[in-house]
Amino acid sequence: MEFTRRETLAIGAGAAVAASLPIGAMAATPADEAIAAFTGGAQMGEGGLTLTAPEIAENGNTVPIEVSAPGAEAIMVLALGNPTPGVARFRFGPNAAAQAASTRIRLAGTQDVLAVARMGDGSFVKASATVKVTIGGCGG
């Protein structure tokens, strides 16, 4: 496998940020509650759900993400490191051509974003992505 210069840089910069910022304790309780409310406590598998997010967000105020789970009825997105973890809950209707959506979200700092999909057969799958949120040098 080869990395482009940009990818290599991204890994390096991400590692630098990760190394210098203690990652805050996960706000487990509200996120766990949100997951339980969505899944009813069912086990979550993996696969069939793709969460796309940048490795490094240039500004945590506007981070583009995409979720996609062919055949899903609904997808919930949580930002585990935000003061309140809720981001969005997408429900797909009969006229959705794909069970996928993109949006832009706020991340209070470097953290994991979690997506959970309820599939057509009632099962649940999850996917997560770590997004490093950089702290700029210039307030501007």
Added chain:
Amino acid sequence: MKFKAMATVAALVLAAPMGAMADPDDDTLVLNDETTMVTKTAAPAHLEGALDTIMSGWHFRSDETQVMQADDFDNPGMVFVENALAAWETADGSEGKSCASCHGAVETMAGVKATYPKWNEDAGKVYTLQNQVNACRTERMGAKAWGYDKQPAIEMEALLSSYSRGMPVNVAIDGPARATWEKGKELYYTRTGQLEMSCANCHEDNYGNMIRADHLSQGQINGFPTYRLKNAKLNGVQSRFKGCVRDTRAETYSPGSEEFIALELYVMSRGNGLSVEGPSVRN
């Protein structure tokens, strides 16, 4: 250039902050799948000895930020352009006129943004585009001037800029504008604040390097007004100047001041040849 993936993360952690690997990228900005923008080109003659190549700030941003500017729908700045389009056609002031009453369709303003700031003979001084809009408002429409860089003004500037996108910045620095340009140049190279930094220290001497996690650009202003992800609104160039000067821990000039008008003329002239991009998207 490609690196083998085996290059260890640890080594990169050391190398990345040194700046040598933080060069601007070589991506190409194509607007709405139609207009290829000039985002890198030879520097204008007056920059001889300072810069060889001028580059839009677009090259210094992440792919995710870059792509947001490539499509008018994805660019949130265009929402505010639409607000200004309504203002363009709305009568205001004692004369019962709108912008459209004199100028007709806003398409007729294509190319205007590329030439501002410029000398105004009647006023006997250099006008920014916002100065000119306010002159129209007060002298022709009998309306109140808009506050400098305030929302209606910045939206109108973005509207006018949007119709010049893809055209090369071409501000005149000779003739009667020369003295103002010289003043702007002096400000650009004058160190200010407790940190004793000039515009040039960051944007001429260190562009491409990292300032903490921020990637320093050349400070080109061909993309203003700019929608910033940071504050999720359109930002005027003189307000951005204020932010930079404040970051040197100096007392700043105000948006709309003679000093910032002169600085805008000078900095815009450093981008002569780059495409007008406003409203651009930056971090």
Added chain:
Amino acid sequence: MAIGVKPRVKVPKTAAAGDAITIKTLISHKMESGQRKDKEGNVIPRSIINRFTCEFNGDMVLDVEMFPAISTNPYFQFEAVVPEAGEFRFTWYDDDGDVYDAAKKIAIA
């Protein structure tokens, strides 16, 4: 009525019957999170759009429950199937009770 709220949608004018099309929506809204403080240190109350829906000829395409982590000027991109000519309806629901909507017709080419 929240100030300066303006919906914007992008839908192709035509599609072949049964085609999937890409829809983009953006609405200008502050999305005040309820986490910020003003200059006096008082918490600025939450005021967000909490739900967005897209329907085609009365059938649901997408129904999104939104939380304060959605960025200012909320943006969504998604795909819809177009079985017949008709109209997409877009609706945004504000915390303050306001409802904003937009509609776009699409023809079968």
